[in-house]
Amino acid sequence: MKLTIVGCSGSYPGPDSPASCYLLQADDAEGRTWNLLLDLGNGALGALHRYIDPLQVDAILLSHLHADHCIDITSYYVLRKYHPSGQQPVIPVYGPRGTPRRLARAYDLPRKPGMEEEFDFLRHRGVVEIGPFTIEPREVEHPVPAFALRVTADGASVVYSGDTGPTDALVEIAKDADLFLCEASFREQDDNPPNLHLTGKEAGEAAEAAGVRRLVLTHVPPWHDEQEILAEAVPAFSGPTELARPGATYFV
């Protein structure tokens, strides 16, 4: 399975990266490559063009409905609906309850049909299989319904935290992952609100408790020095730890 960081800026797009978006690619038994997107935050659709033909996305999974994780679906709707080669086939979009209503409002569409003629909206309920991928959602700790996502293909696993405060649910879903893409939005030195995000240290602690093989820190907001966040995580986790970078690829 190949992971490409399309966007990793936390909470809003920064000068060097769009907001959250991660591309996962794997081949099925017939050799067809499947393209899965985890989140499609502000600015990510533009950057996605660098890595694949954006019409070749097979499914989108949204961790939650904050704009920095979902809002470029409004632009992706335009791309698929009005593309000169014709309206594109319907693809699944998995998300929390209320996803179709939220996206219809964001584009100022009537609630019915909203975007339901372009996307097949499905709720995170349990394990699903999409091509060669198996995806397990797990609700985590955030002010709105939010999910971590565990994606497995060919025996390898990538776990994406989405946005979350510290919670056992995150450690459980990340258990023994080959690569843990974990948010780290806060610094230990600040007076942080509870149940919202992780500090760099807390991300490292979650990785250590889950026994993952590799930690990639993501969702650092541009208002922080990312090196400070990394420096918090490194002593807390005994495995390799790095910052996500737009365009970085990982073979898992």
Ligand SMILES: [Zn+2]
């Ligand atoms: Zn966020």
Ligand SMILES: [Zn+2]
């Ligand atoms: Zn959020």
